[in-house]
Amino acid sequence: MGERLKDKVVFVTGAGSIGPGWGNGKAAAVAFAREGAKVFALDLNEAAVAETAGIIREEGGTVETAVCDVSKADQVEAAVAQAMEAFGRIDVLHNNVGIIDPGNPEQLSEEQWDRLMAINVKSIYLTCRHILPIMTRQGGGSIVNISSIASTHSLGYSCISYSASKGAVNAFSRDIALNYGPKGIRCNTILPGLMNTPLIHKGNVTEVYGSTEAMVKQRDALVPLGHMGDAWDVAWASVFLASDEAKFITGIELVVDGGITLKVK
Template sequence: MRKRLEGKVAIVTGAGSSGPGWGNGKACAVQFAREGARVFAVDINLESANETGAIINEEGGDCAVFRADVTDSDAVAQLVSACMEAYGQIDVLHNNVGIVEPGGPEKIQEENWDRLIDVNVKSMYLTCKNVLPHMVEAGGGSVINVSSIASFFSLGYPCVSYSASKGAVNAFTRNIATQYAKNHIRCNAILPGLMDTPLIR
């Protein structure tokens, strides 16, 4: 395999898996490592993040693991500082954290709406707030945000908060891409459909 990310450092949030098997973040973290990146794997579940780190390190990769709630501004600042201390650079930020809350507006509890927006949108704001200055100083980088086709289409069941949050991710991504293009920083969104992951099961 050609090591397309040799010499790069990638932060992956949601790098663990919410259950047995492979979640998107776990799969992306391992693939980044297989492409030569040094991976800083972040998850709120340290045991799950350690499983991802073990796979990477057993394959001969380089992975550091960090537990953080990426909806907490202090925790995000600490994880970015820890990554810089460990590796001295951040080339890729992969924002993978996300949750689903089924139901229409008449069914969803306000606290559940707020929690979903915090996890799916605020977390990306906080990671970008802390990572982008390092990318600007380094002269470039790549931000990858996980959105969903639910931002454009009905999935056939009510999930208004999830769809709204992913629409916000799309708008956030476009604005970051436009604002930071002059700094040689790319920002893209991935819009997967329904996937067989532990979160969905």
């Protein structure tokens, strides 16, 4: 076990994996715990967040969980209250929840648009709304929001709602960094590139490519390093930004993409 986050309490949304293997939130929660943090893990899927918690406890870490739809204000408020009851403070907020709906404005329904924006953007507003006052009273804290290179670059197919939502995450994060910096609160954003996680296998991204095998092959070939990244690449970047090693870093958009944005315009 490391000590980079010793005695810190980390609030992690989307801490369960959508399918077998390691999703970004699951890996991040475990990585935080491995660095000494006490983790409060949320997910909409009770079994998924229980699996993450089981790994942390088996490794000797400390974790509490909650089942929560982070697009719902009352559920987020209740989860934050539960975290404070369990640990008495929140030092790090890690916003990891996100979905993707490929399609252009003609193809996406209004319901799809609203649902994606609620999950990808409103959830971050809600967690910040309830956790920023806590961090302010404590004299500081760190927020790490997961965005995407889709906020700045084309993925090669239309996913307009996803790209727009992640652009909103970037802008939201910069505003928090600027206006809460004087209160000792840092806010940074991670922009993952093409990542080989359960989300792309279980989600509807596969439909764009025709098959899982074709998807993996084509996405690997796009990356200068020769392969997609994985959840641990995002998790360890998150640990760094959450830790005191990054105490003078705020308002950045850290690209974790194997170099793909060097050639994708």
